[in-house]
Amino acid sequence: MTADLTITDVRLTPVLISDPPLLNTQGVHQPYATRLIVEVVTAGGTCGFGETYGDTKYLEIARPLAAALPGRQVTDLNGLFTLASGVEVDSGRVENSVDVGGLRGVQTAGKLRLSVVSAFEVACLDALGKARDLPVHALLGHKLRDRVEYSGYLFYRWEQHPGGQGEPDDWGAATDPAGVVAQARRFAEDYGFSSFKLKGGVYEPDEEIAAVRALAAAFPGSPLRLDPNGAWSVPTSLRVAAELRDVLQYLEDPTSGTPGMAEVAGQAGVPLATNMCVTTFPEIPEAFATGAVQVVLSDHHYWGGLHRTRELAAVCRTFGVGLSMHSNTHLGISLAAMTHVAATVPNLDYACDSHYPWQAEDVLTRRLTFRDGCVDVPDAPGLGVEVDRERLAALHQRWLDDDGTMRDRDDAAAMRKADPGWVTPGVPRW
Ligand SMILES: O=C([O-])C(=O)C[C@H](O)[C@@H](O)C(=O)[O-]
Numbered sequence: 001m002t003a004d005l006t007i008t009d010v011r012l013t014p015v016l017i018s019d020p021p022l023l024n025t026q027g028v029h030q031p032y033a034t035r036l037i038v039e040v041v042t043a044g045g046t047c048g049f050g051e052t053y054g055d056t057k058y059l060e061i062a063r064p065l066a067a068a069l070p071g072r073q074v075t076d077l078n079g080l081f082t083l084a085s086g087v088e089v090d091s092g093r094v095e096n097s098v099d100v101g102g103l104r105g106v107q108t109a110g111k112l113r114l115s116v117v118s119a120f121e122v123a124c125l126d127a128l129g130k131a132r133d134l135p136v137h138a139l140l141g142h143k144l145r146d147r148v149e150y151s152g153y154l155f156y157r158w159e160q161h162p163g164g165q166g167e168p169d170d171w172g173a174a175t176d177p178a179g180v181v182a183q184a185r186r187f188a189e190d191y192g193f194s195s196f197k198l199k200g201g202v203y204e205p206d207e208e209i210a211a212v213r214a215l216a217a218a219f220p221g222s223p224l225r226l227d228p229n230g231a232w233s234v235p236t237s238l239r240v241a242a243e244l245r246d247v248l249q250y251l252e253d254p255t256s257g258t259p260g261m262a263e264v265a266g267q268a269g270v271p272l273a274t275n276m277c278v279t280t281f282p283e284i285p286e287a288f289a290t291g292a293v294q295v296v297l298s299d300h301h302y303w304g305g306l307h308r309t310r311e312l313a314a315v316c317r318t319f320g321v322g323l324s325m326h327s328n329t330h331l332g333i334s335l336a337a338m339t340h341v342a343a344t345v346p347n348l349d350y351a352c353d354s355h356y357p358w359q360a361e362d363v364l365t366r367r368l369t370f371r372d373g374c375v376d377v378p379d380a381p382g383l384g385v386e387v388d389r390e391r392l393a394a395l396h397q398r399w400l401d402d403d404g405t406m407r408d409r410d411d412a413a414a415m416r417k418a419d420p421g422w423v424t425p426g427v428p429r430w
């Protein structure tokens with residue numbers, strides 16, 4: 001290995017990973033979820049890895065970007081973003097303006113590009129760190145803490161996917177308060193989580209209120225969050241807030257849209273968090289000016305990488321708005337990236353979200369682990385994780401073998417396997 005940091009090759013490897021039947025307001029997770037692994041290779045022989053969404057609309061952007069990168073330096077992150085801003089996005093991808101898979105707000109050309117270039121940025125940082133013998137957190141100004149805390153991300157879920165598709169697991173069903181508490185207990189025992197978020201918007205609000213009450217009784221004093229992904233009207237949001245304000249750390253996206261969130265925030269008596277109405281920099285001014293959100297859930301994937309996550313943190317700091325971290329289904333490369341950047345942000349005020357405990361499969365030789373609800377910030381060069389190429393190839397083969405049904409996230413289509421008449425519910429649902 002030499003110090004030549006010129007990019008000679010960029011490899012894109014879409015994979016399908018097993019995913020449990022987790023429920024949300026749009027439907028249920030498919031048996032397999034798609035991710036894209038981005039690998040940047042330098043002339044000096046260093047490989048750096050990043051990870052992002054693997055749906056077709058992201059691959060369409062990743063391919064021309066990957067082709068344009070050889071010859072550039074892994075240090076040239078500003079140039080990387082300039083290059084990405086020139087990649088064309090099919091207008092058909094953005095005309096409906098809301099992201100239908102993933103429940104993460106608007107879908108603009110810029111946001112789609114950022115969701116892709118973020119994985120390239122992480123891969124470049126991983127390569128640079130390895131070449132310089134420095135951990136990624138050191139490239140971001142050095143860690144401020146040795147461990148990053150995560151919360152237990154609870155889902156209503158079925159025991160298995162319709163028709164027994166996919167890979168079985170031993171979690172069992174969680175469709176009522178007792179099931180949710182049992183899931184939280186296992187999370188607490190296996191991972192040490194001491195704060196919990198329940199994905200809501202699945203059942204009638206009263207049932208979800210009962211589940212959060214049951215959690216509060218089982219884990220007295222633990223920070224709790226409820227996230228119906230914008231499924232409630234303003235009056236319903238206010239009713240739920242009134243019922244749960246004594247036990248909620250924050251209420252996440254109770255209703256859809258910044259004006260509705262502002263109305264709820266004004267009277268709820270509990271902070272509101274979002275990964276739906278503030279997901280891009282242009283959405284910040286209205287939301288902050290109207291007091292619509294008290295906590296922004298950052299996500300380096302769609303905010304555009306680790307440097308931009310730190311820029312978001314600075315804006316939140318300036319306006320006295322809290323910061324935490326959102327997650328969609330992801331693998332260990334992204335958990336490492338999240339942990340590195342989280343360790344460098346002074347105002348990361350809350351335990352971060354992560355789907356990782358739900359992912360039984362990974363592309364790493366050694367999975368990252370949670371201890372006392374925390375992930376140790378890696379100090380090894382780069383991201384501090386090693387990719388298992390055989391594993392990567394096997395999960396890519398599953399993607400190749402798929403007939404196309406799993407390659408694009410569609411929770412409503414997965415729900416129709418159990419309920420043929422299912423259509424994505426309009427909002428407000430309740
Ligand atoms: O906090 C959130 O809104 C999410 O994590 C969105 C995800 O799409 C989640 O609802 C899921 O995976 O079903």
Ligand SMILES: [Mg+2]
Binds near residue numbers: 227253274326
């Ligand atoms: Mg959310």
